[in-house]
Amino acid sequence: MLTEQGIRRYIKSDIDIIFLEESPSTNLEAKKIAGTTREGAVIFARRQFSGRGRIGRSFESPEGGIYMTMLVRPTDPVCLTMAAAVAVRRAMVDKLNLDPAIKWVNDIYWEGKKVCGILAEGALCKNELRYAAVGVGLNYQSPVFTGGLSAKAGSLYPDSQPPVSIDEIAAAMADQLYKALTNPSDPSIYREYREGSMLTGKRIVLMREGEPEATAIDVTPEGHLVVRFDDGRTEELYSGEVSVRAAEYPHTV
Incomplete structure (x- = not known):
């Protein structure tokens, strides 16, 4: 206690x-x-x-x-x-x-x-x-x-x-x-x-319409998650912008 x-x-x-x-x-x-x-x-x-x-x-x-x-x-x-x-x-x-x-x-x-x-x-x-x-x-x-x-x-x-x-x-x-x-x-x-980081190099699911999956490739010094989509585009995700679910860990929220 x-x-x-x-x-x-x-x-x-x-x-x-x-x-x-x-x-x-x-x-x-x-x-x-x-x-x-x-x-x-x-x-x-x-x-x-x-x-x-x-x-x-x-x-x-x-x-x-x-x-x-x-x-x-x-x-x-x-x-x-x-x-x-x-x-x-x-x-x-x-x-x-x-x-x-x-x-x-x-x-x-x-x-x-x-x-x-x-x-x-x-x-x-x-x-x-x-x-x-x-x-x-x-x-x-x-x-x-x-x-x-x-x-x-x-x-x-x-x-x-x-x-x-x-x-x-x-x-x-x-x-x-x-x-x-x-x-x-x-x-x-x-x-x-x-x-x-448990997400780097993993396939992830973005909880937003239109682009359900990407690969997490890095985290920036500002704490943004960098992801790469299947068409080659990259994007920095900001805290609070999306929820991310690791596709390889379906219980992860």
Whole structure:
């Protein structure tokens, strides 16, 4: 069970920690305090009852997962989601000895199923980003998903003992997020994102009419997915523009 005491024991960064037993959404909680707290402040919740993903999708947030949001004031906000994905992957490699895949643009996959989602939201003032709330939800020891979700969503350790406690991996994620989100233009982030991409070289299905399939060939430094259509045309896809389904992984959304 995620605990504030345990997180504080393991965390190394000098950041403010807010711990909630339950919350509708840690992103919503973060927005409430955005103007009164230091950069890097992180909110953890043991459970969420209105968790949200991209395009307004809801997701299950039972106890056993890690639900957190970090507040940052980036000077270069373009690659925040990319930086967050790399940060989570780094924590999983370092603490769990896993090699998860990144699905463009904001999901982490393990053994063919989504185990982590990322949602970055911001507030503008006179066309300048005042702050960004970067939310992360990791299914660590969450129960096995049922129904339609069972083919798409997974949990790292639903019925087995993990190599480190949930508090230790949560603290490691916060440390890595703080490092990456406060310097998202670090060249290593782009390099590691490309290395971890699960779509590069794969046939994908674009969720729009007229051009159902293409081949993903790269990701740009700005986080755009570069695809090549069968007629030789290439196009950069922007975050939020389309949903992408890996044709070779029909359960991937």
